[in-house]
Amino acid sequence: MKALILDGSPEGDSLTPVAVLGxxxxxxxxxxxxxxxKLRELDIAPCTGCFGCWTRTPGxxxxxxxxxxxxxxxxxxxxxxxxxxxxxxxxxxQLKKLLDRFIPVLDPRFTVVGGEVHHRLRYxxxxxxxxxxxxxxxxxxxxxxxxxxVARNGLNVHQSAEAxxxxxxxxxxxxxxxxxxxxxxxGIAP
Amino acid sequence: MNAxxxxxxxxxxxxxxxxxxxxxxxxxxxxxxxxxxxFAHQALRTEEGxxxxxxxxxxxxxxxxxxxxxxxxxxxxLTRLLELAAERRTASASPGGPLLAVLVQCxxxxxxxxxxxxxxxxxFAGRMGMRWAGALAMGMGGQLGGGFRxxxxxGRNILEAIDRTGESLATGGDVPGEAMALFSRPLVPRWLYxxxxxxxxxxxxxxxxxxxxxxxxxxAK
Ligand SMILES: Cc1cc2nc3c(=O)[nH]c(=O)nc-3n(C[C@H](O)[C@H](O)[C@H](O)COP(=O)(O)O)c2cc1C
Numbered sequence: 001m002k003a004l005i006l007d008g009s010p011e012g013d014s015l016t017p018v019a020v021l022g023x024x025x026x027x028x029x030x031x032x033x034x035x036x037x038k039l040r041e042l043d044i045a046p047c048t049g050c051f052g053c054w055t056r057t058p059g060x061x062x063x064x065x066x067x068x069x070x071x072x073x074x075x076x077x078x079x080x081x082x083x084x085x086x087x088x089x090x091x092x093x094q095l096k097k098l099l100d101r102f103i104p105v106l107d108p109r110f111t112v113v114g115g116e117v118h119h120r121l122r123y124x125x126x127x128x129x130x131x132x133x134x135x136x137x138x139x140x141x142x143x144x145x146x147x148x149x150v151a152r153n154g155l156n157v158h159q160s161a162e163a164x165x166x167x168x169x170x171x172x173x174x175x176x177x178x179x180x181x182x183x184x185x186x187g188i189a190p
Numbered sequence: 191m192n193a194x195x196x197x198x199x200x201x202x203x204x205x206x207x208x209x210x211x212x213x214x215x216x217x218x219x220x221x222x223x224x225x226x227x228x229f230a231h232q233a234l235r236t237e238e239g240x241x242x243x244x245x246x247x248x249x250x251x252x253x254x255x256x257x258x259x260x261x262x263x264x265x266x267x268l269t270r271l272l273e274l275a276a277e278r279r280t281a282s283a284s285p286g287g288p289l290l291a292v293l294v295q296c297x298x299x300x301x302x303x304x305x306x307x308x309x310x311x312x313x314f315a316g317r318m319g320m321r322w323a324g325a326l327a328m329g330m331g332g333q334l335g336g337g338f339r340x341x342x343x344x345g346r347n348i349l350e351a352i353d354r355t356g357e358s359l360a361t362g363g364d365v366p367g368e369a370m371a372l373f374s375r376p377l378v379p380r381w382l383y384x385x386x387x388x389x390x391x392x393x394x395x396x397x398x399x400x401x402x403x404x405x406x407x408x409x410a411k
Contacts, residue, residue, distance in 0.1 A: 055394035075409040093270035110384040
């Protein structure tokens with residue numbers, strides 16, 4: 001099994017790297033081959049909204065930057081982890097910049113999923129989506145919204161996704177046990 | 191009253207977001223509000239632009255975020271601006287504090303798919319000590335490309351929703367509930383929207399002289 005962890009932490013964020021560490025060791029403990037991508041070290045441009053990835057060079061963004069490598073790796077993975085500080089209930093801009101560049105992996109044509117319109121899938125299989133958020137203090141509204149957002153993102157690839165939020169300053173051990181619980185819930189066998 | 195209409199689409203003045211935002215700007219001006227237009231993606235390209243925009247956010251009594259739904263939330267550059275604005279804001283919520291309103295549209299037919307993005311803006315308002323005025327959200331954003339005149343019924347519902355919202359916001363009120371309902375009303379039946387949408391991708395491909403099939407899989411093993 002292969003897992004891709006997308007670390008969307010900004011400079012100076014002390015919480016998300018701990019959560020990532022916990023997830024990394026939990027995945028490795030389950031015999032998973034883990035690739036960790038620190039998004040702030042990549043040079044990725046924001047999406048320009050041109051839809052060229054659907055109608056000019058189908059399946060691939062027209063801008064050849066490092067997002068292409070991440071997408072290739074994403075498609076080759078069994079699990080993807082979105083690690084991010086919960087930002088007003090959503091993702092950090094760092095992670096979001098990459099996610100906005102993810103739409104080439106979908107087929108533009110519409111279909112109905114769970115009673116709503118979504119896109120068709122371009123590939124036969126997609127990694128299972130796992131959201132891993134961090135909050136420096138309890139914020140139930142932000143936490144709820146984060147879980148709802150990850151669930152919606154799961155629907156885009158016709159899945160039910162799993163997510164959890166690590167709250168407050170924490171140590172690698174509690175981060176790992178949260179990750180273990182999350183992986184159990186996601187049905188990822190040890 | 192000073193309003194700032196912040197467009198959060200990479201397409202700037204050519205975007206559907208700006209089409210809606212500028213109509214709201216017009217409605218606000220008609221009620222005596224001073225309106226300024228800014229573009230998140232453009233401003234973020236330089237430090238100077240970013241600082242000017244953040245100053246404008248701080249100076250506004252009404253901030254309107256007009257954006258397309260991107261992956262169930264806000265486009266990354268708009269998210270970046272909200273992060274920066276929150277980092278430098280120290281004021282706490284006050285009943286007379288600045289207002290935040292949202293104009294959001296998405297490509298899928300169902301307006302409720304914008305709910306998570308609206309929730310994010312609402313939490314941002316709380317973090318900024320701004321008063322949440324509410325959101326106009328609509329699906330079928332793909333229909334807006336030709337302007338209001340090309341819409342069925344001339345986009346009557348949308349225009350009325352925006353105009354009523356402008357009138358209310360200009361006097362410090364919220365986005366009216368009837369305006370929200372009017373704005374989110376489907377422009378055409380869902381099956382028709384998806385049928386034409388699906389044909390539209392192929393038409394675009396032909397125009398672009400795409401050399402790969404629509405369903406091409408560059409990353410398949
Ligand atoms: C990167 C990207 C992500 C998008 N994500 C969604 C989405 O999650 N749900 C949806 O309904 N539409 C989505 N859309 C469609 C846009 O919201 C829609 O095309 C919108 O009308 C664009 O508005 P604009 O002209 O103001 O940029 C996405 C478009 C792009 C380019």
